[in-house]
Amino acid sequence: MxxxxxxxxxxxxxxxxxxxxxxxxxxxxxxxxxxxxxxxxxxxxxxxxxxxxxxxxxxxxxxxxxxxxxxxxxxxxxxxxxxxxxxxxxxxxGGMGTSMIGPALLEFGTEEQKKEHLPRICRGDIWWCQGYSEPNSGSDLASLQTKAVVDGDEYVINGQKIWTSGADNADWIFCLVRTDFDAPKHDGITFVLFDMDQPGVEVKPIKLISGLSPFCETYFTDARALRNNVVGEVNRGWTVAKRLLQYERTSIGGGMGGAGGGGLGKTLGHVALERYGEADGKVADSTLRDEISTHIMNDRAFGLTVRRNGEESRTTTAPTFASSMFKLYGTEQNKNRLELLMKILGTQMLGWEGDQFEEADLGQTRAWLRSKANSIEGGTSEVQYNIIAKRVLGLPD
Ligand SMILES: Cc1cc2nc3c(=O)[nH]c(=O)nc-3n(C[C@H](O)[C@H](O)[C@H](O)COP(=O)(O)OP(=O)(O)OC[C@H]3O[C@@H](n4cnc5c(N)ncnc54)[C@H](O)[C@@H]3O)c2cc1C
The missing domain is CATH 1.10.540 (Butyryl-Coa Dehydrogenase, subunit A; domain 1)
Incomplete structure (x- = not known):
C-alpha cells in the first residue's frame, strides 16, 4: 500500500x-x-x-x-x-515494557518468551520494573550480589535491589542475578524474568522530597523464577543487560529533545513572552532572551541529531553506544529547560501548595525537582562520559 x-x-x-x-x-x-x-x-x-x-x-x-x-x-x-x-x-x-524489556526480548528472547510476554505488553496487561541496582552496586553494576540457585525447573533468588522504579505497581521484574560467584564479575550474571506477585518478593517504597515514591527497595527471600524465563544464556546476562541499557538511554535521552515549555504545551519562548512580553513581541530581559534562544537552538540541533541517528540506524540494528551521548546531552538539556522555566516563573516556580499558585506552575515545581535525577537514572553522566571516551572515541584507559 x-x-x-x-x-x-x-x-x-x-x-x-x-x-x-x-x-x-x-x-x-x-x-x-x-x-x-x-x-x-x-x-x-x-x-x-x-x-x-x-x-x-x-x-x-x-x-x-x-x-x-x-x-x-x-x-x-x-x-x-x-x-x-x-x-x-x-x-x-508502556513504560519499561515498550521501551526496555520489549526491545531486549525481540533481540534476545526465545520464541516462547516473545509469544508469552510481548502481546501482554502491547495490551497493557503487564507492568514491568527493572531489578538492576543494589545498595552496593550502582555505577559498578557488575558487582551485584543477588544470588540465584537452581532448584529443579526454577531458580531460587535471594538478595536486595534498590531504586526499583514502580516496583510497588509492577507485575513482573526483569532482574540481574549472580549465578556464578567464582567467575570474573561480568561472567557470572544471568538475566531473568519473574512474577512479582509471590511470597518471596517484598517491596518498600522510598519517599522523596517531592512527597512521591517513584521507586522502592525490593527484597527477595527465596523468590522463584522459572528457568525458561532466563533471557540469553546463563552467566551471559551482562550482554543482555548492556543492550537493554542502550535502549533505556536512547529512550531517556531521545525522549527529552524538543523545545517544550516543561509540559505546559507551549515553548519556553511563549511562556516567557506571556509573563514578560513587550509590545514588540520580544522578551524584555535581554539576558533571559539570549538564554532561551540558545536553549531552543541547542534543542533543535539535538533533535536533528537524534533524528539523523535514527535514519542512519535503519540500515543497522537499533541502538549503539551513541545512546550514551543522547542520554548525557538530553538529560542536561532537560535540566537546563527547567532551570530556565524557573527563571521565567520566578517565585511561582517555588510553590508547593496553596491558592496563590497556579496549578500548572505547581506541577513545574515538582518537575524541576524530578529533573535533577535525570542525570543519575539509567547510569550517571560520569558513567556516560566513560562509555563515550572508551567506546565512541576509542580513547585509552
Ligand atoms: C529516578 C531514578 C530512577 C531509577 N530507577 C531504577 C530502576 O528502576 N532500576 C534500577 O535498577 N535502578 C534504578 N535507578 C538507579 C540508578 O541506575 C543508579 O542510581 C545509578 O546507576 C547510579 O548508581 P548509584 O546511585 O549507586 O551511585 P554511585 O554508583 O554510588 O555513584 C556515586 C557518584 O560517583 C560517580 N561515579 C561512580 N563510579 C564512577 C566512575 N567509574 N567514574 C566516574 N564517576 C563515577 C557517579 O557518577 C556518582 O556521581 C534509578 C535512579 C534514579 C535516580
Whole structure:
C-alpha cells in the first residue's frame, strides 16, 4: 500500500474509532495505572486502549505476531501525525515494557518468551520494573550480589535491589542475578524474568522530597523464577543487560529533545513572552532572551541529531553506544529547560501548595525537582562520559 493510501485509511479509522474524550489532553488524575491493577477513571481510556491494541497500534513498530502493528518507520510516522492531527491521547503508557524489556526480548528472547510476554505488553496487561541496582552496586553494576540457585525447573533468588522504579505497581521484574560467584564479575550474571506477585518478593517504597515514591527497595527471600524465563544464556546476562541499557538511554535521552515549555504545551519562548512580553513581541530581559534562544537552538540541533541517528540506524540494528551521548546531552538539556522555566516563573516556580499558585506552575515545581535525577537514572553522566571516551572515541584507559 502506498504511504498516501495508508494515511487515508489511518485517518478514516481514527475518525471512526477514537472516542471524543480521548481527543483532549490527558488530565493528571485520568492517567491510568497500567498492568493487573489498572484502574480507568474515564472508561473511554480502556475502550481506546483495547481498540488500539487490537489494531496493533499501541506498539505500532513491533511485529504483528507479537501484538504490534508491523508498521514501517514511515507508516509509524504517518500514524503519529494522524493521531496528533486529532489530538488523540497515547493509548498505552508502556513504560519499561515498550521501551526496555520489549526491545531486549525481540533481540534476545526465545520464541516462547516473545509469544508469552510481548502481546501482554502491547495490551497493557503487564507492568514491568527493572531489578538492576543494589545498595552496593550502582555505577559498578557488575558487582551485584543477588544470588540465584537452581532448584529443579526454577531458580531460587535471594538478595536486595534498590531504586526499583514502580516496583510497588509492577507485575513482573526483569532482574540481574549472580549465578556464578567464582567467575570474573561480568561472567557470572544471568538475566531473568519473574512474577512479582509471590511470597518471596517484598517491596518498600522510598519517599522523596517531592512527597512521591517513584521507586522502592525490593527484597527477595527465596523468590522463584522459572528457568525458561532466563533471557540469553546463563552467566551471559551482562550482554543482555548492556543492550537493554542502550535502549533505556536512547529512550531517556531521545525522549527529552524538543523545545517544550516543561509540559505546559507551549515553548519556553511563549511562556516567557506571556509573563514578560513587550509590545514588540520580544522578551524584555535581554539576558533571559539570549538564554532561551540558545536553549531552543541547542534543542533543535539535538533533535536533528537524534533524528539523523535514527535514519542512519535503519540500515543497522537499533541502538549503539551513541545512546550514551543522547542520554548525557538530553538529560542536561532537560535540566537546563527547567532551570530556565524557573527563571521565567520566578517565585511561582517555588510553590508547593496553596491558592496563590497556579496549578500548572505547581506541577513545574515538582518537575524541576524530578529533573535533577535525570542525570543519575539509567547510569550517571560520569558513567556516560566513560562509555563515550572508551567506546565512541576509542580513547585509552
Ligand atoms: C529516578 C531514578 C530512577 C531509577 N530507577 C531504577 C530502576 O528502576 N532500576 C534500577 O535498577 N535502578 C534504578 N535507578 C538507579 C540508578 O541506575 C543508579 O542510581 C545509578 O546507576 C547510579 O548508581 P548509584 O546511585 O549507586 O551511585 P554511585 O554508583 O554510588 O555513584 C556515586 C557518584 O560517583 C560517580 N561515579 C561512580 N563510579 C564512577 C566512575 N567509574 N567514574 C566516574 N564517576 C563515577 C557517579 O557518577 C556518582 O556521581 C534509578 C535512579 C534514579 C535516580
Amino acid at each position: 502506498s504511504l498516501e493510501a495508508f494515511r487515508e485509511e489511518t485517518r478514516a479509522w481514527l475518525e471512526e474509532n477514537c472516542p471524543a474524550s480521548m481527543r483532549t489532553p490527558m488530565p493528571a488524575d485520568e492517567t491510568p495505572n497500567p498492568g493487573r491493577r489498572a484502574q480507568f477513571k474515564n472508561p473511554d481510556t480502556k475502550v481506546w486502549l483495547d481498540l488500539m491494541a487490537e489494531k496493533g497500534w499501541t506498539v505500532p513498530h513491533w511485529p504483528t505476531e507479537y501484538g504490534g502493528g508491523g508498521l514501517s518507520i514511515d507508516e509509524n510516522a504517518v500514524l503519529r501525525e494522524e493521531m496528533a492531527r486529532i489530538k488523540a491521547r497515547t493509548p498505552l503508557f
